[in-house]
Amino acid sequence: MVDQKPRSIHDFATWEPVLRLLRAGDAEGQAARSVRVAGRIGRHGWSLPLRRRLPPPGRAAQTEDMRDESDAVERVQHALADIGVDDVSFTAEISPTGKVALRLLGPSPAVEPGIGTPHPGAIILVEGAVPEPWRRLPDPVPGAAPAPTADRDLLERTLRERLPGAIGATEAEITTAEARLGITLPDELKALYRVTRARWEDWGDDYEAAERESTAVGCELFALDDLYIADASSRHCRWEFAAKEAVVTPPDAAVQGLVGSPGWIVFGDNGGGDRLAVDLTPGPQGHTGQIIMIGHEGNVGASLVADSLTDLIANRHSRRHGSSGQDQPPAVAHVNIRSMPSVEAAAHPGLEVLSIGVWDSVPLSLAPVTALPRLRTLAAYPGTLADPLQIAELTGLEFLELGPQEWRVLLDAGAVPRSLSAAAITVHGNQDPLPIVAIANELLALWDRPQIIQTVLEGNLGAAR
Template identity: 75%
Template sequence: MPAINDFGTWEPLLRLLRAGNAKALAAPDGHIAGRIGRYGWSLPLPPRLPPPGRALQVEDMQEEFDAVGRVQSALADDEEISFVAEIGPTGRTVLYLLDPSPAVEAGIGPHPGALVLVDQAVPEPWRRLPDPVPGAAPAPSADPALLGRTLRERLPGATGATEAEIAAAEARLGVALPAELKALYRVMRGRWDDWGDDYEAAERAAEAVGCELFPLEEVYIADPPSRPCPWRFAAQEAVVTPPGAAVQGVVGSPGWIAFGDNGGGDRLAVDLTPGPAGRVGQIIMIGHEQSIGADLLADSLTDLVVNGRDEPRSDRRDDSPAVARINYRDLPSVHAAAHPELEVVSIGVWEGEPLSLAPLAGLPRLRTLTAYPGTLADPLEIAKLTGLEFLELGPDEWRVLLDAGAVPRSLSAAAIEVHGDRHPLPVVSLANELLALWDRPQITQTILEGHLTS
């Protein structure tokens, strides 16, 4: 097996990258960089075009597949590695392997992702529990007996779960299953092998229930840890539950019991912690394309089975003062974003003069600031934002804070926003300076040298 620290492991790939990046390598500070994992890669290779008249074939990409596969075979399961290569005109090559730090999330390409400065820290929305809703009750449509009769009529001969299996699921989950969910599983336990190779029978079962039912042993609590999200995206979310919402805008809840899938990756769950206008036991859909919140699907499990699935109803709001996006298309100024409920400020592409952060000083809930490189008039104004837990800035702005000893100590995580073909090694050094302030594990480098002949 090839070794990851052997130059020969990388040589076929480096030859391909050299051939496809001659202009970039010849430029001042010329380099090539990328990332390779066991199940994917990001490399600066020009697209392969098939001969005129036919589609791209596997053999057209075989040289790349073979070169990348050689590196992948040297990686452990789920391991990723970033690299930077400097290749001179004679073929002399210096290859920098950037070993991942457990304190750094995966980034895009060779640059590091978010730096987790506090061990096991998660963004504020992932720490939020649902609010109590006094007086919330089941919908009138909830009827476990009717639910059971309907399913038995539709699925004669289906294999149901035993009481012992239901009790085992409750013990594993640490909660009692709602009566409707028990009634469902007493008729059909959801195991694929109960249908054998009869795919039509399995499809009929999904149609009868309104989803692809999980086996009891796969039912889970859809709490925040079950819905992981990288820091740089999760920190820009906010929990917002409008007064008339049926579903609370949380990431997850100890009262969301996921029991099925809609066939497209969205999870169905019984909701025992509804919003102000919701019902205990309502059925919600947890979308796989969203990181927070859920949509109302039915007032009860009985309603879902007996009457079928309606279009999901969303209570999400795009106009909440908790999140402000300042750029040339959205909010026109920092002053327009300032609000006592403001939690997240994201400054994007900006065509005007650099912005002052002064209007944000003293806001009680502000916890996240992201700023596109070059958009801040004075990065040192960040020192007045005393409640920040996440900060994303360009390398130059971070340099100002580091040199002034003004990096906010309230941070739990940070990120370096990089645009263009910036050399990764100075960015890695900057990341290591930030990690060192919290005594977190560094991104380490392994340097390999070799020669690529023509």
């Protein structure tokens, strides 16, 4: 049973059950030495260095197998919820006598939480900054027009035959939706909602009616009130991943390779989390009003489904496929032991992102990319750079990801690029979070951004039994 008594996140008693579990999990030799642990607890998950008990042979793991852990964590989660904080990292040193020095790290509004680690995630150096692909708007396509198959009258007749008795939206309801979205709905989409507004209450909890509608339309149709614009802000992505994406639209593409667009009107789902949208900002070889699918597993781009909403209703999927652009040098290059063999091989005027991964040869020079006009992201695995100070010559960087030693070189030389909007510190293994937090705070100080606050709590667990 979880103790429901309200406790502060800065109350040692809030953390005591977690600390006891961590000490017990490091039982070997704990009587003779101090135990050092670190972890992260968030309102929706946690990462603790615990070895969980294996279930009996032939039985899957169950909630009860980790009840002590979940109860201990929930006490901290309740305290986080009370102050409106999503997560907190911590380190702790537990002496053989049970004396504890617990250090809470953050949070900071300028730092994203790490993933499954107590180390900080991306460091946002410019308030409100987003990566370049998330700032990209659609290119104009002069002459773009609806497909010849677009036929609002045929669409409406077909749906009325398939959905007799469906309750359609009124003109006033359609006008209200347009005002909410700030966009005029295309004729085909208006025709669809004049047949059915897709509200659950209109079906009277009739699941078969909902299924018939999905079959008739060709997707799980959203209610008129739930239409939304899939602009870039609707596609959330962490900075360290988003900065490594690139927007590329080949000249024969039907769909622009965007993160999102003010002309993508989402109206349905394929049942697997992928969104269907009417595309009012097509690619060079696309049609205004074509139907695209925005995948839930990708961060950039969408795929063409049908040339028109009429085609989707008629189950006529498009067979048009543009090129992938693979005949052009990539805007995103990966140099490592299995991909590109050198920085020289990656260098070309259109390069935007350079990621240097695991490398088993001599460290690499950045000289081949120092004059590239579009290079905005550099991520380098620790120990792969021959001279980190060459980074100072990359004057267009907006995101930089390096190991702690490389950051130390730049900071000590006063050579951190001032063009940066965000940064990240690559940490491998169980490195002490405190030196990493110190580097993060030095970077934040350069831009006068909120620091990762450290709070020390002291207490005593008593001697281990």
